[in-house]
Amino acid sequence: MKHATPATLQACRALDAQDPLRELRALFTLPEGVIYLDGNSLGALPVATAARVAQVISDEWGRGLIRSWNSAGWFGLPQRLGDKIARLVGANAGEIAVTDSTSINLYKVLGAALRDAGKTDALRKVVVSERSNFPTDLYIAQSLCEEHGVSLRLAEPDGIEAALDDEVAVLLLTHVNYRTGAMHDMAALTAAAHRQGALAIWDLAHSAGAVPVDLHAADADFAIGCGYKYLNGGPGAPAFVWVHPRHAGRFEQPLAGWWSHAAPFEFAPGYRPAAGISRFLCGTQPILSLAALECGLDTVLAVEPLGGMAALRRKSLALTDLFIRLVEERCGGLGLALATPREHRRRGSQVCFARVEPQDPSGASGAYAIVQALIARGVIGDYRAGDPSAGLGQDGSQDILRFGLTPLYIGFEDVWRAVEHLREVIESGEWRRPEFNRKHAVT
Ligand SMILES: *Cc1c(COP(=O)(O)O)cnc(C)c1O
Numbered sequence: 001m002k003h004a005t006p007a008t009l010q011a012c013r014a015l016d017a018q019d020p021l022r023e024l025r026a027l028f029t030l031p032e033g034v035i036y037l038d039g040n041s042l043g044a045l046p047v048a049t050a051a052r053v054a055q056v057i058s059d060e061w062g063r064g065l066i067r068s069w070n071s072a073g074w075f076g077l078p079q080r081l082g083d084k085i086a087r088l089v090g091a092n093a094g095e096i097a098v099t100d101s102t103s104i105n106l107y108k109v110l111g112a113a114l115r116d117a118g119k120t121d122a123l124r125k126v127v128v129s130e131r132s133n134f135p136t137d138l139y140i141a142q143s144l145c146e147e148h149g150v151s152l153r154l155a156e157p158d159g160i161e162a163a164l165d166d167e168v169a170v171l172l173l174t175h176v177n178y179r180t181g182a183m184h185d186m187a188a189l190t191a192a193a194h195r196q197g198a199l200a201i202w203d204l205a206h207s208a209g210a211v212p213v214d215l216h217a218a219d220a221d222f223a224i225g226c227g228y229k230y231l232n233g234g235p236g237a238p239a240f241v242w243v244h245p246r247h248a249g250r251f252e253q254p255l256a257g258w259w260s261h262a263a264p265f266e267f268a269p270g271y272r273p274a275a276g277i278s279r280f281l282c283g284t285q286p287i288l289s290l291a292a293l294e295c296g297l298d299t300v301l302a303v304e305p306l307g308g309m310a311a312l313r314r315k316s317l318a319l320t321d322l323f324i325r326l327v328e329e330r331c332g333g334l335g336l337a338l339a340t341p342r343e344h345r346r347r348g349s350q351v352c353f354a355r356v357e358p359q360d361p362s363g364a365s366g367a368y369a370i371v372q373a374l375i376a377r378g379v380i381g382d383y384r385a386g387d388p389s390a391g392l393g394q395d396g397s398q399d400i401l402r403f404g405l406t407p408l409y410i411g412f413e414d415v416w417r418a419v420e421h422l423r424e425v426i427e428s429g430e431w432r433r434p435e436f437n438r439k440h441a442v443t
Helices: 009-018 022-027 050-064 065-071 077-089 101-118 135-148 186-195 277-280 285-301 309-330 367-376 414-427
Strands: 096-099 127-128 149-154 168-174 199-203 222-226 241-242 337-339 350-355 382-384 400-406
Touching: 009 309, 009 414, 022 077, 050 065, 050 285, 077 096, 077 222, 077 241, 077 277, 077 285, 096 101, 096 277, 101 135, 101 168, 101 222, 101 277, 127 135, 135 149, 135 168, 168 186, 186 199, 241 277, 241 285, 309 350, 309 414, 350 367, 367 382, 367 400, 367 414
Parallel strands: 127 149, 127 168, 168 199, 199 222
Antiparallel strands: 096 241, 222 241, 337 350, 350 400, 382 400
């Protein structure tokens, strides 16, 4: 590709100086000397979080005690934080609840959809998803399909529409793929599902706070998403769940705990589901974690006066474009092949490279060791193992180096420096050192 200006360190610094979002980095506590390219796995720590959580502990819990369920608004936190997330994903106030984990919320919405399908159209016996979907989504789907006597049909990313027919009850997809950063056309695939009479569930784990999402414009039926990735809520932060208001009151989810009851404090022995999204809660919420998540949400909402998600997206694409360009210009011949789509409309906020030429006598790709050597230099990305059962050339067959570019706290000079470290680690053979080749429990 021809570029008008050379990509130099000076040019990257000039881009940082002109960046309308540059002030947002000050909202985060990042260690000195670290370039953090893993905000797609665990978002960085907001400056506000520690003091806010300490205040909830000492004031709201310590002094307020049980009174804080009312006086500090603890009871309404799932809905109040849901309203903040709604602003990021094209939903309205009152439509999202923040609760539980992404896996559990998927269990609830897919369970609700399959219960309904079993009652209204017993001939619909298939759930369609993508073979390279995040494993927890597939595991939950497998478990529910077994429970409901339904089969799970897995398609390749470009074969999803063809996998839809009038036997399909639900299309379950993740909007941005966790390995490759490839993004689906949510509106087009939802319309394709609806044409066949199926419901569409979207997992926004790698989308919320990363790319513009418009659930109403796409006419989706259900969505779930993650609080600890681009929403900076902290490790294990609560996740969220959205149901289109046209379905409110129709679906009953399988984890019908007392927080999903119309009147939990009547302590009635019989179950009556709450109206609206509250019906997708289950039990008592983790208030300390919700307080931390709110600080994370506020860092993303800080883009609103600076151009909103459109400005965030512009910077994200500029960062990922620059990363791709620099790797191709400066790391040519080093065995890295782009695994993320070049087309903007198909790319999320991360860049991945497959390690295509095994250079190790053992046949190992070196992708894991390269990432470990980068981490030792303070450049934190991650590694995802390839699945040898995937067809060659299909998503998922190769070991991947994965770099998340979070525009709130990553700048253009960071990208320059990260790619220079990557080049040095591979060129020098540093990655072959034994300490970089020992596997940890969490990759
Ligand atoms: C990160 C992620 C999850 C995480 O699920 P948890 O229940 O929080 O462990 C689920 N689905 C997708 C697509 C993800 O990217």
